Amino acid sequence: MTMRTRREWLGSAAAAAALAALPRRARAQGGPYRIGAVLELSGPASIWGRPQRESIQMVVDDVNAKGGIGGRKVELIVYDNESKETNSLVLAKRLVEQDGVLGIIGAGTTPTTMPMIPYVTQAKVPLVSMGSADVIITPPAERRWIFKTPNNTSDVVTKMLEYLKAKRLTPVAFLSVNNAYGDSGRREFEKAAGKAGIEVTVWERFGATDKDMKPQLTRARASGAKAIVVWAIPPAAPLVAKSAAELGLPREVQMVHDHGAGSSPAFIDLAGGAAEGTVLVTAKLPVAEQLPDADPQKPVLLAYAKAYRERTGQPPSAIGGMAYDAMLLYANALETAGADREKLRDALEATRGLVGVTGVFSMSPEDHNGLTVEHLELARVEGGKQVRLTL
Amino acid sequence: MAAADLLQFVLSGLSVGGIYALVAVGFVTIHAVTGVINFAQGELAMSGALAAAVLAAAGLPLPFAVAAAVVVGAAVGLVVDRATVWPALRRRRMGAVADVVLILLTIGASIALRGLALAIFGSEPYALGPFTPGAPIVLAGAVVPRQTLWVLGLSAATMAALALFFGRTQVGAALRACAMNRDAAKLAGISPARMSALAFGLAGAVAGLAGAAIAPISFATYDMGLMLGLKGFVSAVVGGLASPPGAVVGALALGVLESLAAGLVSSGYKDAIAFLVLIAVLLVRPEGFFPGGRLRRV
Numbered sequence: 001m002t003m004r005t006r007r008e009w010l011g012s013a014a015a016a017a018a019l020a021a022l023p024r025r026a027r028a029q030g031g032p033y034r035i036g037a038v039l040e041l042s043g044p045a046s047i048w049g050r051p052q053r054e055s056i057q058m059v060v061d062d063v064n065a066k067g068g069i070g071g072r073k074v075e076l077i078v079y080d081n082e083s084k085e086t087n088s089l090v091l092a093k094r095l096v097e098q099d100g101v102l103g104i105i106g107a108g109t110t111p112t113t114m115p116m117i118p119y120v121t122q123a124k125v126p127l128v129s130m131g132s133a134d135v136i137i138t139p140p141a142e143r144r145w146i147f148k149t150p151n152n153t154s155d156v157v158t159k160m161l162e163y164l165k166a167k168r169l170t171p172v173a174f175l176s177v178n179n180a181y182g183d184s185g186r187r188e189f190e191k192a193a194g195k196a197g198i199e200v201t202v203w204e205r206f207g208a209t210d211k212d213m214k215p216q217l218t219r220a221r222a223s224g225a226k227a228i229v230v231w232a233i234p235p236a237a238p239l240v241a242k243s244a245a246e247l248g249l250p251r252e253v254q255m256v257h258d259h260g261a262g263s264s265p266a267f268i269d270l271a272g273g274a275a276e277g278t279v280l281v282t283a284k285l286p287v288a289e290q291l292p293d294a295d296p297q298k299p300v301l302l303a304y305a306k307a308y309r310e311r312t313g314q315p316p317s318a319i320g321g322m323a324y325d326a327m328l329l330y331a332n333a334l335e336t337a338g339a340d341r342e343k344l345r346d347a348l349e350a351t352r353g354l355v356g357v358t359g360v361f362s363m364s365p366e367d368h369n370g371l372t373v374e375h376l377e378l379a380r381v382e383g384g385k386q387v388r389l390t391l
Numbered sequence: 392m393a394a395a396d397l398l399q400f401v402l403s404g405l406s407v408g409g410i411y412a413l414v415a416v417g418f419v420t421i422h423a424v425t426g427v428i429n430f431a432q433g434e435l436a437m438s439g440a441l442a443a444a445v446l447a448a449a450g451l452p453l454p455f456a457v458a459a460a461v462v463v464g465a466a467v468g469l470v471v472d473r474a475t476v477w478p479a480l481r482r483r484r485m486g487a488v489a490d491v492v493l494i495l496l497t498i499g500a501s502i503a504l505r506g507l508a509l510a511i512f513g514s515e516p517y518a519l520g521p522f523t524p525g526a527p528i529v530l531a532g533a534v535v536p537r538q539t540l541w542v543l544g545l546s547a548a549t550m551a552a553l554a555l556f557f558g559r560t561q562v563g564a565a566l567r568a569c570a571m572n573r574d575a576a577k578l579a580g581i582s583p584a585r586m587s588a589l590a591f592g593l594a595g596a597v598a599g600l601a602g603a604a605i606a607p608i609s610f611a612t613y614d615m616g617l618m619l620g621l622k623g624f625v626s627a628v629v630g631g632l633a634s635p636p637g638a639v640v641g642a643l644a645l646g647v648l649e650s651l652a653a654g655l656v657s658s659g660y661k662d663a664i665a666f667l668v669l670i671a672v673l674l675v676r677p678e679g680f681f682p683g684g685r686l687r688r689v
Contacts, residue, residue: 042509042510043509043514044509044514044614045514046513046514047513047514047515178658178659204658205657205658205659206653206658206661207661207662209614209615209617209618210661211407211410211605211608211609212403212406212407212608212650214399214403214534214650215399215400215403215404215650215651215653215654215658216653216654216658218396218399218400218403218654219396219654219658221396222393222396234516235516235609235610235612238610239609239610246527246534246536247399247534248534266515266516269518270516270518270610272518
């Protein structure tokens with residue numbers, strides 16, 4: 001592609017104008033490394049976007065306070081996609097064509113990430129997403145420029161199956177929320193359960209806005225399951241816990257929830273006492289203080305939690321940690337890459353043993369997530385807290 | 392399938408149906424008086440639910456938080472009336488503004504209210520404690536949460552109160568007069584605009600109470616009104632859109648049907664059932680199953 005399209009010319013012209021208007025943004029060699037972020041700062045997913053913006057800014061401030069990377073500061077440009085898919089693409093284009101960023105962080109969810117993928121691939125700009133679906137980084141051949149920080153769904157399933165196997169909880173009933181999130185969990189669980197020797201009696205779905213999940217849970221109980229696996233995020237996830245508690249299920253069967261419940265404090269808060277005894281797959285952050293001291297992530301987790309609390313006055317969440325890691329990956333890669341997108345991509349792919357909040361990242365050309373099942377934890381809800389569970 | 396499981400499906404259905412009923416009654420109240428289907432009805436309930444949850448979280452005792460929800464619901468109902476129906480009625484020169492325009496206006500109001508709630512309260516769900524805490528009540532092996540009894544009791548109480556109000560009070564008679572013939576009522580000295588405001592305020596108060604009663608079951612979120620409104624609307628249509636008791640029966644039937652569908656057939660089809668019922672009723676009995684209520688429009 002040698003001819004530049006008219007839009008690209010216009011974009012460059014706009015970028016030049018913007019640069020001329022803002023002389024403080026040095027454009028010569030030695031100016032700041034510019035990184036863009038597309039986040040859900042408003043709209044239904046803003047519950048994710050705000051902690052993510054704070055967390056990214058925390059890394060940028062740290063790096064700049066230490067004098068930058070090789071003497072060059074990092075400049076962050078954040079845009080709000082209003083939780084809308086189409087805005088993600090428009091803003092990615094603006095970041096590349098007007099702001100001339102080296103790399104992009106975003107978006108915070110799978111649906112808002114997907115539209116950006118073809119564009120950044122064609123424009124050859126690295127993208128680090130906080131969306132969780134495996135499809136963001138697979139197949140690897142078509143996702144050369146795309147990376148993501150949350151664990152793969154298949155890792156979460158593996159962790160859950162480890163628990164079910166160790167406690168001989170078979171057969172199980174599987175309940176998932178009736179949307180893309182629930183379906184991806186269901187697909188991965190279906191693939192892996194048989195191999196792990198876990199039998200599934202019934203596959204049930206419920207709506208994300210349902211008020212009463214007792215019919216599905218009654219079916220699950222009648223099926224003779226020893227455990228009920230629930231794949232959902234709040235507010236549906238705590239409603240399942242409430243319905244289960246009303247039926248007295250936690251006394252008869254083991255309730256198991258995925259990381260969508262485990263990674264957000266909202267699950268326990270909203271379920272009230274109903275979540276007691278539930279086993280969760282969770283990120284390391286909620287159980288950071290209970291990790292063994294030998295865990296290389298422990299100091300990073302405690303430092304992040306403390307800094308986040310001091311900065312915002314809010315409790316930290318694993319959701320923010322994923323964005324923290326995205327910026328950490330860039331900062332680490334910029335050390336060797338400098339201001340070159342191709343080299344930056346190569347450096348991201350060459351990341352080895354980078355200790356972040358979500359896990360210890362070791363990327364490869366086939367694996368643009370770089371995390372394993374080791375970076376997930378199991379916890380039981382006791383006294384309104386997540387208590388780390390070891391098998 | 393054990394008998395206790397079947398009973399559980401029915402009881403779960405009744406508890407969800409009670410929620411739909413509280414919303415459906417509001418639809419009927421406004422439709423009967425103004426001929427408008429107020430699609431912002433779910434959002435009125437949402438306002439009440441959020442108000443109760445936020446105020447209770449701020450330390451207000453529960454009865455006051457519920458009372459505040461009723462006031463907020465009524466106030467938002469009046470605002471919706473003032474912003475949509477009132478100007479349209481004023482501009483109406485012998486039917487120049489069709490009912491369908493008013494309906495579209497209420498859809499606009501519902502979207503505006505949802506956006507406003509998102510801007511003020513954000514997208515996170517708010518929890519509210521049950522009216523009477525305690526273990527759920529066990530009936531022959533099936534369970535009923537205590538809050539469900541509140542929901543069912545409140546829908547019965549509002550239904551009865553509205554029936555008394557419309558049937559036995561002078562203001563209620565004026566409202567019925569508006570429902571029968573707007574122009575004749577005007578000739579008799581009844582202001583349709585004022586009666587419309589009264590109906591919206593009344594429906595808003597009922598919706599606010601509904602929201603506060605629903606919040607302990609489903610949490611309060613900015614977008615809860617959408618599904619509540621749709622299910623409440625289906626219930627009201629099944630009930631004939633004319634009488635509060637018809638709406639309540641329609642709502643309970645819908646809730647039980649959904650629950651049985653989820654329990655006996657497949658949970659994936661639950662919401663489809665509601666809309667299949669709506670289509671079937673509109674095709675087979677467009678006047679609903681209880682068209683001959685007190686508030687017949689002519």
